[in-house]
Amino acid sequence: MEKVSFTRMDEGTPEEYAFLHKGEVEFTKGLPDRIIGALINLDNTLSGYRITRLQHSLQSATRAEEDGADKELIVGALIHDLGDDLAPANHSQLASTIIRPYVREEVTWIISMHGLFQMFYFGPKEYIGNEIGIDKSLRERYKDHKWFSSCDKFCRDWDQMSFDPDYPTKSLDYFKPLVNEIFSRTPFDPKFVGKAEFE
Numbered sequence: 086m087e088k089v090s091f092t093r094m095d096e097g098t099p100e101e102y103a104f105l106h107k108g109e110v111e112f113t114k115g116l117p118d119r120i121i122g123a124l125i126n127l128d129n130t131l132s133g134y135r136i137t138r139l140q141h142s143l144q145s146a147t148r149a150e151e152d153g154a155d156k157e158l159i160v161g162a163l164i165h166d167l168g169d170d171l172a173p174a175n176h177s178q179l180a181s182t183i184i185r186p187y188v189r190e191e192v193t194w195i196i197s198m199h200g201l202f203q204m205f206y207f208g209p210k211e212y213i214g215n216e217i218g219i220d221k222s223l224r225e226r227y228k229d230h231k232w233f234s235s236c237d238k239f240c241r242d243w244d245q246m247s248f249d250p251d252y253p254t255k256s257l258d259y260f261k262p263l264v265n266e267i268f269s270r271t272p273f274d275p276k277f278v279g280k281a282e283f284e
């Protein structure tokens with residue numbers, strides 16, 4: 086079989102669905118390469134900063150690693166702005182959705198919330214309530230959350246710091262083995278994700 090013959094899903098045969106499933110399993114194996122491709126695309130987003138979004142992502146991951154972060158957080162730092170081109174209004178959530186099946190819940194939460202926490206670092210204090218609508222205090226809503234300090238650290242020490250063209254940033258090639266490892270995991274494996282409450 087090269088293609089199914091059905092034109093509507095409810096008319097597919099068990100053989101056709103077995104055939105499609107096999108193709109899906111094969112396609113999923115290419116996920117790490119597609120993540121790398123999406124990272125490369127970040128080289129062409131958001132002008133005006135002194136470095137590209139790809140360089141920012143690599144620098145965030147480098148700082149995380151230098152700081153002793155574990156693999157999941159390093160890869161989280163690497164992909165945290167993957168949503169910038171397709172989801173400019175909620176880029177954090179897009180990135181967290183991508184990594185969610187492969188890492189512990191804490192990492193997913195940090196990536197999902199980093200956009201809101203990051204507002205705290207947008208410029209000097211007098212920017213509060215300015216005309217572009219930045220509210221530095223939004224993160225205070227989560228001040229009692231168990232992962233407040235982890236997300237605070239992610240934003241304070243890695244994300245907001247990583248706009249420096251002179252920082253010794255590691256290359257995308259350097260991080261490829263980590264990307265391969267994390268995104269080749271079985272999705273929603275309780276061993277990594279914890280209790281499977283997401284599906």
Ligand SMILES: [Fe+2]
Pocket residue numbers: 165166176177199200203
């Ligand atoms: Fe971001």
Ligand SMILES: [Fe+2]
Pocket residue numbers: 141165166244
């Ligand atoms: Fe960022």
